[in-house]
Amino acid sequence: MPVQMNAMGRAGNCWGRRCVFLTLLLCINTAMAAQALDVLHWWTSLSERQAADTLARALGEDDDIVWRDAAIPGGAGLGAFKVLKSRVLSGHAPDVAQLIGPTLTDWGELGLLLELDDVAADENWDDALFPTIQSLIRVQGHTLAVPVGLHRINTLYYRPQLLAEQGLRPPRNWAEFERVAAQLQRAGITPLAQSSEPWQVATLFEALLLSETGVVHYKQLLQRRRPDDWFDPRVRRALERLRSLKRWMVQPVVQRSWEVVARSFARGDAAMWIMGDWARGELVSMGLDVDHEFACIAVPGTQGVHLYSVDTFAMLAGNYGKQREQEAMARRLAGIPLQLAYNRAKGSVPVRRDIDPGVLDSCGRDSWRTFGRGSAVQAPSIVHRMATDEAMKDAIIAQVYRYFIDDQVTAIEVQRRLATIVRALQNDTGNRRIPK
Ligand code: BGC
Numbered sequence: 498m499p500v501q502m503n504a505m506g507r508a509g510n511c512w513g514r515r516c517v518f519l520t521l522l523l524c525i526n527t528a529m530a531a532q533a534l535d536v537l538h539w540w541t542s543l544s545e546r547q548a549a550d551t552l553a554r555a556l557g558e559d560d561d562i563v564w565r566d567a568a569i570p571g572g573a574g575l576g577a578f579k580v581l582k583s584r585v586l587s588g589h590a591p592d593v594a595q596l597i598g599p600t601l602t603d604w605g606e607l608g609l610l611l612e613l614d615d616v617a618a619d620e621n622w623d624d625a626l627f628p629t630i631q632s633l634i635r636v637q638g639h640t641l642a643v644p645v646g647l648h649r650i651n652t653l654y655y656r657p658q659l660l661a662e663q664g665l666r667p668p669r670n671w672a673e674f675e676r677v678a679a680q681l682q683r684a685g686i687t688p689l690a691q692s693s694e695p696w697q698v699a700t701l702f703e704a705l706l707l708s709e710t711g712v713v714h715y716k717q718l719l720q721r722r723r724p725d726d727w728f729d730p731r732v733r734r735a736l737e738r739l740r741s742l743k744r745w746m747v748q749p750v751v752q753r754s755w756e757v758v759a760r761s762f763a764r765g766d767a768a769m770w771i772m773g774d775w776a777r778g779e780l781v782s783m784g785l786d787v788d789h790e791f792a793c794i795a796v797p798g799t800q801g802v803h804l805y806s807v808d809t810f811a812m813l814a815g816n817y818g819k820q821r822e823q824e825a826m827a828r829r830l831a832g833i834p835l836q837l838a839y840n841r842a843k844g845s846v847p848v849r850r851d852i853d854p855g856v857l858d859s860c861g862r863d864s865w866r867t868f869g870r871g872s873a874v875q876a877p878s879i880v881h882r883m884a885t886d887e888a889m890k891d892a893i894i895a896q897v898y899r900y901f902i903d904d905q906v907t908a909i910e911v912q913r914r915l916a917t918i919v920r921a922l923q924n925d926t927g928n929r930r931i932p933k
Pocket of ligand 1: 545571572573574648806807881
C-alpha cells in the first residue's frame, strides 16, 4: 500500500504528456512491486526459524512475495492462537495464519478463510496429498488451507553411544524400557529428558495413552465423547505410567521450553527423550547427525502406529485484496521442491504421497511410510490440535499437568474430572469434526 500512495502523490505534481508517462510508469512499478503477506505462526526455535526462512526465501525468489513475519513464541502455539483470535476480532487479521486441525471448520463456516479450491484443482491435491491430510483441509467440499508438514508425535529419541557404552539396545517395549532406564540410572546417566511445561507433559501422556489403548480405542475415546469411556482401565494405566516415568527424570522436573530440553539432550544430559519430531529438526540444526549422534524409534507399544499432527496455513479472506499472492503462496508451499527443503529443516515429512522416500532420513522415512499405511494406523494428536476443539484440548492438558506435578492427585480423580469435562462439552459443536 505505501508504494501506491507514494506513486499517486508524486504523479499528482506533474503536468501534460509527462504526467501521463509518469503515471503509467508508476502504475507499472506498483503492479510489479513485491506484495507482502503478513504471516502469523509460532516457529521461533533454531530449526523452526530455518524452516520458516526456507519458505520465505522461496516465496521471495520465485513469486516476488515478501513474507512479513509475525511469529509468536511459545511451543505448541498456545500464545499464537490467542494472538490470532484477538487480531481477527480487532479487525487486524494477518493475511496468512498457522491454523490447524478441526478449528479450520469453525473459521471456515464463519467465512473467515479464503477458499483454495482452484489451487487444489490445478495442483491436483486430490491425488498428491495423503487422504487424511486432504480431509483435514477440506470443509464442506472446499479447501481451506495448505498443508506444509506432517509431524509424528510418538517418537522416542536416544543417544546410541550412551546406550552402547552400557551394552544396551533401544527399548521396544515397556519392560525393556524399564531395564534400560534402571541400568542407565545406576551408571549415573539420566534415562529420560522431560520438562514440566503443561503441553510437554500432555504430549508425553498422549503417546502413553495411545500405547495403552491402540488406535481404535484411542479414536473412540475422542470421537464418541462418552464420559464413561474415560473410566477405562487403559486410561488409568496410561496415567500411572506417566507418573512412574517420573523416577527416570531429573528431580524436580522443572519447566523448560522444548528448545532448552533439546539443547540439554544434545549435550548428552539424558539418554532418551519422548517428543514430537520437530525435536529431530532442532537436534539436526544443532549439528547432530541422525543415526549416529542420535536416533529415533517409536514410543514402546506404538510401533507401526502414527500419532500425527499436520501443520497447515490458512489464508484469511479479508477484502480479497491479496488473493493472488495468497493463492501463489499456497501453490508454492505444497509443491515438491519446497516440501522437501522445508520438511528437511523442520523435522516433519512431506504431506504428499508422490515423493521419493529415499531422500528422507531414517526417522522421516519411517514416519512417512507408516502414515502412508492409512487411517487404521493413524491417531490424531490431542495436544497438537488434531483431535478435539481448543476447550477439550486445554482441559486435558490442565488435568494431566496437575496429576503430573502433584503426586497426591490420583488417577481416578483425573478420570472423574475428564469424564465431567466431556459431559459438559458434549453438546459443543467444536468436537464434531474428528478424523475417522
Ligand atoms: C507444531 C510444530 C511445532 C511444535 C513446537 C506443534 O504443535 O505442529 O510445528 O514445531 O508445536 O512448537
